[in-house]
Amino acid sequence: MAGKGNENVTYVDKSGKRLDGRKVDELRPIKVDVGVLDRADGSAYVEWGHNKAIAAVYGPREVLPKHMANPYKAIMRVYYRMAPFSVPEHKRPAPGRREIEISKVLSEALDAAVLTERFPQSQIEVHIDILDADAGTRITALTAASAALADAGIPMRDLVAGVSVGKAGGRVIADLTKAEEDASDAVDIPMAILPSTKEVVLLQMDGILTKEEWKDAHELAHKAAEKVYNLQKEALRKRYESAEAVEETEEIAETKEEVVE
Amino acid sequence: MTEEAIWNLKKDNIESLLSKGERADGRKPDEYREFKIELGKYHHAEGSAFVTLGKTKIAAGVKMSVEKPYPDSPDNGNISVNAEMSPIASPSFESGPPREEAVELARVVDRGIREAKIVDVDKLCITPGEEVWTVFVDLRVLDYDGNLFDACTLAAIAALVNTKIPKYEDGKIIDGEYTGSLPLNGFSTMSTFVKIGNHIVVDPSLDEDKVMSARISVSVNEKGQLCAMQKGGIGTFTAEEIDSIITDRVFKAAKPLQKVIKDLPSK
Structure with a gap:
């Protein structure tokens, strides 16, 4: 992970503030919206700092090609893709190795x-x-994906809530920006949990970390993921408690009646 | 295919409405659905736009890149348009490399911009024969509610209007610094008409897109000149129908689009 950053940069100053003014455990502003697309069975849009991700869910539906089907369970197919204009240098549209691994x-x-x-x-x-x-697009993607699955009405044990924690300038911090990921001692740990049981469902790390630092980072990740979890639940509640959602359900019911007639 | 069966059922209804001069969503034959343009949504893009037309949603982003010019135009920059029709937008779209629909969409949008000479490629030369700007316009279809041609053209033009040229020094692009706005000459819009039975309507909704027999997309510039055309679908247009569309109807239908594009704030 260690980046090319200047060793003289102070990543956390004496008053505990980071380059963008956040505290060590503070997340960037996060916005979650569900039900943002018309054609998909479920959808969500997440803004996380400058990151923007949109997720669409289909299914459960027929497996194609058929030989991929599992007689005991549904298979999950996830496609994480980056728009060519989402990064500083124009990215070729075809998915690369990074996108395939993240998927x-x-x-x-x-x-x-x-x-x-x-x-x-x-x-x-x-x-x-x-x-x-x-920085942090896979977790932004996962936050959107999990909310979109819930929006599609797919039964789940829990939402998946994630965050990226790590280290820059010798300090353990939550939700690294690109500038922090470029620190010479940077460590990035994307992690996701099922918040109600605290089971870890995603964990990656690159960089050098002591055992003590890991303990701090791990604890920080659980606390931060909880905040993300609340935002996801809030977005789902907002969508399904509103009058509009109720109206839509009624509309569907009416359409069904018409079909019966 | 269950979906196709549904469109066949809808076709009769749409056609019988049209014979009474009505459209399923209450529009007149030459009337567009509501549309909205948001500029500068994506911070890594040199220019960007998010466009909704009906419920069709398009995200467009422009990236500027320094490349070697083509040997036959050593003093000119280039423009490249690409479109992705990923399953995000529709249960019937498939993932994978762009199929013929997405390739046609990108190429038709590209011609509407290129032939209208909107991007002033003469001003995009850095060192003749060595370095020129390439303008990459990437279109992501996010929700397919019909008429991708007009929505994508609107998004592409809006993103270009929003585009700034990055600062380029000692062979490197300085991230986050700009030297001015992308040089543009006027603009163009695209209007797509579809034929359903013997009726022709502009800006097809999803249902109309699915049941149409033939389609014609016409690009016109701000001077009222025709810039590009593309006919699609297995159906036919009579000579009179074509004449009526490209000498008259397209200009009337395009008015609301042209008005909004003209008033977009440039960078």
């Missing part, structure tokens, strides 16, 4: 939450587009 770890993290055993022979798809990237 795999996200898929496994979500699989742990979804009650896949209820839908044998089927697949649940999650498509995520990163429209703006500024």
Whole structure:
């Protein structure tokens, strides 16, 4: 992980403030919206600092090609993709090795939450587009994906809530920015949990860390993930407690009646 | 295919409404749905726009990159338009490399911009024969509610209007610093008409897109000139129908789009 950053930069100053003025355990501003797309079965849009991710969910639906189907459970298919304009240098549109690996770890993290055993022979798809990237896109993507699965009405043990913690300038901090990831001693630890049981469903790390630092980082991650969890729940509540959502359900009911007639 | 069966059922209804001069959503034949343009949404893009047309949603971003010019135009910059129709936008879109629909969409949008000579490529030369700017316009279809051609063109033009040229020094782009706005000459809009039975309407909704037999997209510039055209679908247009669209109807239909594009604040 160790970046090319200047060793003279003070990543956390004497008053405990970071480069962008945050405290060590403070997250960037996060906004979660669910039900943002019309055609998808479920959808969510997340802004996390400068990161922007949109997720669409389909399913459970037929597995194609058929030989991929599992007779005991639904298979999760996750597609994490970056828009060519989401990064400083124009990115070629075809998915690279990084996007393929991230798709795999996200898929496994979500699989742990979804009650896949209820839908044998089927697949649940999650498509995520990163429209703006500024360190922490996989967790932004996962936050959106998990909320979109809930919006699609897919039964889950819990939402998946994640955060990236790590180290810069010798201090353990939450939610690293690009500038902090570039520190010469930077460590990045994306982590996600099922908050109600605290089970870890995603964990990656690159960089050098002592045991003590890990303990701090681990504790920090759990606390921070809890905040993300609350934002996800709030967004879902906002969507389904509002009058509009109720009206829509009624509309669907009416359409069904018409079909019966 | 269950979905196709549904469109077949809807076709009769849409057609019988049209024969009474009505559209399912209450619009007139040459009337667009509501549309909205948000500029500068994505901070890494040199220019960007988020466009909704009906419920169709498009995210467009422009990236500027320094490249070697083509040998036959050593003093000119270049423009490249790409479109992704990922499953985010529709249960019937598939993931993977762009299929023919997405390739056609990108190329038709590209021609509407290129042929109208909107981007002043002469001013995008850094060192003749060595270094020129390439303008990458990338379109992400996020929700497919019909008429991707017009929505993508609107998004692409809006993103270009919003584009700043990055500062370029000693062979490097300085991130976050700019030297001015992208040089543009006027603008163009695209208007797509579809034929359903014997009826022709502009800005097809999803249902109309699915049941149409033929489609024609016409790009016009701010001077009222035709810049590009593309016919699609297995159906046909009569010579009179084509004449009526490209000499008259397209200009009337495009008015609201042109008005909004003209008033977009440039960077």
